[in-house]
Amino acid sequence: MEGPVCLIENTSAGELQVNQEALVILNSIRQPVVVVSIVGMYRTGKSYLMNRLAGKTTGFSLGSTVQSETKGIWMWCVPHPSRDDQTLVLLDTEGLGDVRKGDEKNDTWIFALAILLSSTLVYNSMRTIDHQALRSLHYVTELTNHIKVKSSMLGEVETTSDYAQFFPSFVWTVRDFTLDLQFDGTSITADEYLEKSLKIQSGNSPQMAYSNDISGCIQNFFLTRKCFVLNRPVSQSKLKVLDQLCNTDLDPGFVQQVTDFCSYIFNHSKEKTITGGAVVTGSMLGNLAVTYVDAIRSGTVPCLENGMAALSQMKNSAAVEESFALYKRLLGERVVLNPRTGAIGEEELSAIHDVCLQEALQLFKANSFKDEDERYQKDLIERIKEVYDGKCSENAELSRCLSLLQQLSGKLNHGSYLRPGGYVAYRLQLDSIVQLYRATPGKGVQADQVLDAFLKDQQENKRVIRMTEKVLAQRENLLREDRVLAERHRYQAEAEAAQRATRKMEQRLEELRACGVQMDQ
Template sequence: MAVLSICGPYRSGKSYFISRVLGSPGAFRLGHSMQACTRGIWMATTVLECPDFAVVFLDTEGIDAVGASETMAMSLLTLTTLLSSFLIYNSKKCGESESVRVKKGFFPHFLWLLRDVSLKMTDREGKELAPTQFLHTRVFASESGELTDLGKSLVSLFPSLECATLPIPSTKRDIIRGIVEQQDKLKPAFNAAVDALIQQVLQKVAPKTAIDGTTTVTGKALAALARSYVEAVNRPGALPDLDQGWQAVVRLELKEVSYKLVREYEREMEAALVGNLPMEERYFLRIHEKTLNRKKSVLREEICRVNPLHSSHEEVQPLLDQLEQDIATWSEPSDNGGRKVTGGPLYCFTIRNFTASRKHSEILFNYLVKDSKVMQKFENAVRKSVSLDVESDIKGIEVKYHTRAIGPAASEVLERGLSELNQLSETLKRIPSAPRNVQVIGKGSDRIKLSWDTPEQNPDAVEEYVAYKRIEGEEWEEAERTENTRVLVKGLESCTKYELCVLATNSHIVSLMQSGVDAATKATVADGALNGALACLPGVGVILTAAGKLKPTQQEPLPADSRNTNRDCRIDKAARLAAIPLCLPALIFLAPLAPVGAVVCAVGAVGNQVGDLTEE
């Protein structure tokens, strides 16, 4: 990017000329009073496109403007000079050169534009000189022909120092005031001189370079330079540090380069890993290192390009380390010297590889377990309550897994899977068989007492026995738990038949349920009294039977006009009345014996209850 700037005394036509160079006479605002129109530094909103670069135009506040301090004028001139690649100093008299003050540093090409020149430029002998010769021999040289201090400074600091002149545009004041709108009324000599000067300027304008003289300044770099220089000139007594200002630009540009390189790293890693995950960690890190080294090489080249004066190993290495840190953050080395990725794009790719490895490893392990049929052996062992040793099967699964598992999660999945299999294997080695010889050793109206022998297989593995109960046709429910080989099952219903069984358990597994025992509870006192009373009243059944015979008999239907209907009904009623005298003697004879039977049965029930208490 080239920066074409113009500066000089106010009311000297700076804004008009640079607008003409831009190709738009009204690009910058023109003033027609004693007050300065341009304040500070203005940049044109359009650029001039050249084949290899673009030209930015700057118009500055005039030197010695009304209300402007000398410090501000010099600061603006210094800032404009430092930012420009081609600087035009616009004035109407050569004597105004004494107002020019520049600071040591890197400077643009310098063109001194003299306005409203009507006289010839000659040497001391009257020989006509070109404007540039006049500048060097008359303005910057003393009577003896030697350069003045100002001339020496300008010649040594600016790459080129030239001079050009423009004649007066018009002698009419109204045309000068409306110079933009009345350009066709300007003197032809003035327009021709302006056009020729524009061509001369555009041929010599070149991109802005850095302090090293070789690096081209970009638009963002120009903005960073402007910010740095403005901060410097706004500090009282401070001078812009050109090297520090440029280093700020370099840091900004290299930061953008690093950001782009990180994005390129992500794209290249994505292309290398897609469809290839999971992969072993050593291959994964090898791809990372190759990609990272390519990005480091690009950054090293960019450093040499934008900052050749600071491209030694000591100055470049911190930037390369920062790029590596932006791509991957590592933990501190562990006791075994290993490190883990904790941040950056590499961490994201590491997580993806680990996740893919874990999924692949889990599928592989489950397949090998299923293929070995070890789970079927486990199920059969549980079904038959027999111990099982599957160490050889587990070892076979481990060997096959090692030959086919891939990625960083393989060891973790194998360790977890083998732990579960070994734990199940150890459990199956301690399966207790069912308790033996379950039998009833006592019972009452609401309880039954059971005893049994310890299991034949792994009796020492039994931690607890659990008794279950159910009434025939209903679901099993837990009744009691004990660590002994006998238990009293309580809370039963009297005079009820139950199925009972006992299981041996530990914290890992339960034995199979063997065939239980059947047992019925005894009667209560109330049950005995009722049963005795009913037993002593067999006549009740006779009475009920007789009562049943008193019901109307079922007869075949007769014709509607039958004459025997009334006679049959009279015979049936007579039979009912005749049955009543036959039942009364039985009731009178058996009724006194009912209390005796109830007492006898009640005594028996009390004896059962006492027996229950004795058994407990």
Template structure:
């Protein structure tokens, strides 16, 4: 579990922390977000669940939310007709969802129809609490009757105040879209003293009781059409809905205003059983907050809240899809920038270590890239997620090229400091060969000893990093080539015709080919480098190879030549070997 979730767990459950203000609304109807709350919620980088509650003033809704924080009095209960909750209040805790502990934001709203508020204030409060929730509780007293739907008429306003998607033409794009963004809806009937029965007086379960109550009235007192519009809005907005009833918690109604101070032992058993059933129902249906199938982190939630608030404060209609797209784009762009920095830092650390060749570089790069992608795997959401992932990969590819060039420059510079030492060691060893030439060593033995000296010194150099052709050139030009020329001049003065045919340049060429063969096996970095000696050697090589007829030449001899040229793998049959030989000779 991430550090932020551990922090929530340590201070969020059972320690009687008090709720804090999430946002408030001034007398002009403007919403003000409280930045301390925004920072605390933004720090939650994991997926987050949100439970909020709304209801008429002084219906005991704050007491229900205390269930979720396991602390009596976390959300204060009003002690007068003036509700104590002003705006939206919150408590950050956690809950077990799908088998793992998940950050949970619990939100309480100011009571609807309070004496000091108006319909616009209530509509704003209700709109925001529904929009941010993954589980929404509506708390009311008594039974489901016409008055219940009169009190909930603001739901119709929400349906008009919010758009899920932009309108297309004359019709609405929201007809079937609310289910993608709206929370699970739970209607809690408090102080319910009657059995749940249908029109015929038969006892029915709570779910059926709710669905029956949501059927349109055919006739009745008051504004029947308004109540029916409320019913239709509820059914359209909340595809997933439930109902739970709770009996009165105390026999003496005068004690209800002091429930936060009443010992739990004095509450009615039926009420306590109902609370446990309510809690189980909430946790059974509780999920993390999602929009269009994508889960929101605390950071994402804060971004989307800001979008909603900006729209409401400017008198615009909050459009959920466009707001979500804006949040997805903003988070993706930030994730790409953060990911690039994390990748670049990781690569700098990797190449400053023991990365000697291409294989080691590629291995280190794959490891760094995997760590970065794992860290940002949930950063790209929404319908543009694949586009942002592709952009992220392209950005990492570009940085990889930059890091490869940095590494190449670094390792080459390091080798250039070592190449002179390696060349000096080679010259010392070649002096010993020179002395043996003077003492009558055979030509074949001389060639083998020289080749061994060169292999040893270049091999030691290769252990320090990749051998660019430029490094090999510098090695031979640092006194090695001149020493080879001296050795073969002495051999020639002794009349060794074989040595004259080979020459110093030929041995040098042979070792160069061996190095080149290793480079083609991905041990060395490809780099095109030309030198004057290469031109001389190529002319010598062409003249000699023109005389070879591959059709009559020995198979093993042809394989040896191809191996010297760095051809890998060597073909298996004569026909392919001859073809490879001709092709390489033309080069």
């Protein structure tokens, strides 16, 4: 992605909806995803940190006024800088507490979705962790009202531990921090500062009870916690152009702190998982977003168990279709029922089926996801069985049709038709075979194909018989002409011989007369 796109947007009607462009991007990501989301009050510099995680200075809009820039939840997918087999998905959320919105419910849902979708949740605040900063995180006290772990608890109450095992790790970043990290004169780490700030305080005031409630929720819901304090990066006048400045223009301490923050996120943020420890891919993350947003739009509470069920349905249905298509393709390639060459043996067909089935099941198991009771696998096997049974029926029908034609065509002694008038006799016999074949019941759907192949095979025999008949007819005509010509030659020779005898006799008479012999009149 060249830059971020909106993942979950606010409609004009005040509802949340998932952006289709973002879904297309997520569906193309087959790798496991590490999902880092950031939440916090508006105008606290959340987008700047997300841009740095993306390895950029620009991308998520920073803005330079009191108006909140980010609306809804924006997404930026980038290659993970240290894990080749994972994708880093950054989610920048709409700033909480924008007085121009006046919609507390929207803030609550944005916060809940950030938790549901991420593997690491970054909370960004300003200057110090105090009662005011804690009160800005009051959304955590309402999480059990807006997120459910199981679709049905059968009257049981969900505990914080039920939530903690599915919630993301928690990172608190404190911006423009100017205090010394010391406590009772001793230097402490930022993590120790966070834990001391979350410690339950004594006191009976409503304000103290409220802060303690928030602190308790953070400790109970987010078992893995981390804190970073960041100096002010530049002077107040340059904050407006922060995205245009190089590291050399920034406070060196701030640069190192941001570098440490990014390094921690890259090295310690785990891939997104769901119930049972199943790793989430980009396409699965998109389906989770749709499932949770649809629940919010319908007026129900997003449920982690329902999200897993939706993923299971999506992944397993797709695995069934892909594996079923593979089986049909393999069986079609390896079992060719040729109406000319005949059927194949039942054992051979069964052996080919077994190999194709195993390859299809292997693909299904590689792509399936939590197929409880092997329900989807059983559906796949049932669909494969229907195809195999159909192929067996086609094979049997083909065998019956070929046997019938072989029986009927046994009378076709092609050599007996190589004579004058043989073509007509051959055609009469062939037409009789076709009529008998068509009149025989129970041939099945392969009947016409087998007959067509048989008649095509007879074309050459038909041509030879017809050509032979023509050649024989031509030869008979030639013989007849030869006999007529020979007879004519015989008559002509006899006539010529008679003429010669007559002339010879006349010549002899003339000779006798010349000698004075009187010839009787």
